[in-house]
Amino acid sequence: MGIIMKKLPIGIQNIREIIEENYIYVDKTRFAHQLISSGKHYFLARPRRFGKSLFLNTLEEIFKGSKELFQGCYIEQSNYDWKEYPVVYLDFSQFDNSSSEQLKKDLAEKLEETAQVHQLTIKAPSIQSKLRKLIEGLAKKERVVVLVDDYDKPIIDHLKNVEQAIENRDLLQRFFATLKSLDRYLKFIFTTGVSKFSQVSLFSAQNNLNDITMDPRYGAMMGYTVEELALNFEAHIDAIAKEENRKKEEIFAALKIWYNGYRFTKEKTPVYNPFSTLKYMDKKELEPYWYSTGTPSFLIHQVQKHPQSMVPLIGTTATKNELSNINDFDKIHLPALMFQTGYLTIDTYNPTTNRYHLTFPNKEVQEAFLNSLVKYFTTINPTVSSKCQQILETHQLTLFFNEIRSMLASFPYQLFVKATEATYQSVLLGILKGMELEVEAEQATNIGRSDLVIQMEKTTYILELKLNAPPEQALAQIHDRKYFERYTQKGKEIALIGVTFSSESRTISSWKGELLSTDGDRVQPLE
Structure with missing residues (x-):
């Protein structure tokens, strides 16, 4: 009788569904345990479809005390105490951001829904006051965990319309300033996004937020390492090799060329694009799956607005500060935007100059991105x-x-x-x-x-x-x-x-x- 392969979790961002429905789960709970044990305020930027939402959902289940869900995982075998905490989960990708008023309305509704789940009433005239009442009310039982996904989507969606991007940014600025003022009620905060817009109060100089985007300790927290690929997907690779009458090593070599190469820190810890890797396992064709889900029209728009700042795609260098922050909507630093959105990645790091050399991560991105430029130019x-x-x-x-x-x-x-x-x-x-x-x-x-x-x-x-x-x-x-x-x-x-x-x-x-x-x-x- 043949081995029954676990299913591929394509597009699934719910840890409970993955584990209970026999999907492959690449265990990232070591990072969750490390974060919880060593700090309180975190921010992580990663490209879209890199597993940010799944990791936040994993944190949510951990803070809800769902120990039974993680049998065999790193954190289940650790010294974590599995105490239950109230969780406020805000996914900005689910909010209508076409205007700041609509964004405010959707955010207010989400706060009210969360309050109802916990039998609280938070009638108040503004989202800031609703947030304050919600956190203070929840904290009467235990300190509160706040998980924020895609905080920057209301900005990124409007990079072609600077005025709307600024309006949405200002709303986020006021919202996160209020959250910061409630720190004594909070147990843990984790915020994700694609980019770091430094003028949002989340990143103010007075904030004690720990930005782990380029921290070598967390370089492999999103995406698959070569070891994780071999450990978790060997059965699928074997099946493809047998079906195509090819050696397993050939399949791994092709996957490396097409989907590996993302490096987010000065340490050499390259990872595979998880979305494209899963799609290949399913379709068995080497195609630009990640790229085709959202071509970078905002990047092409920046080139159109400022052709003199066109990035030399091979040979671009930048400091960590240049790569980490975006503060000018009218003239965005293209290397930073391309790095943060996953179209360029770290190739080498020079400790003497403290500069990072950037390049395309892999064949998928290089071919597809240059095809987009061809269509434009x-x-x-x-x-x-x-x-x-x-x-x-x-x-x-x-x-x-x-x-x-x-x-x-x-x-x-x-x-x-x-x-x-x-x-x-x-x-x-x-x-x-x-x-x-x-x-x-x-x-x-x-x-x-x-x-x-x-x-x-x-x-x-x-x-x-x-x-x-x-x-x-x-x-x-x-x-x-x-x-x-x-x-x-x-x-x-x-x-x-x-x-x-x-x-x-x-x-x-x-x-x-x-x-x-x-x-x-x-x-x-x-x-």
């Missing part, structure tokens, strides 16, 4: 797409690369400062997809991966890209590693193209190609 109309398809079918590559150069010229030069081959590869991939060509990146062979493969009706194009190296070198690599062999005997000619990008001109500087017959014999050079 280039207009690929149907006429151009049709033209490029025709000239590729007839092997007119000089005309084809002239079109590509024209499109690359529309990108701001800042984008390509310290760019790598991977940057140019992703931008070119985005352009080719924008032309509605059938194109794939990094098609694996037994001894390597070709950079780009374009499938036309009569021809398979294999492109190898080099930065500041002759195209002959790229062409030789295609031959040496036999990237073309898997495409022989398919009834199509095979075009091998070596392409050189120049870091000085930031475009394609040269190319060299040759055409093989359908069986792989060399036929002729391409002009």
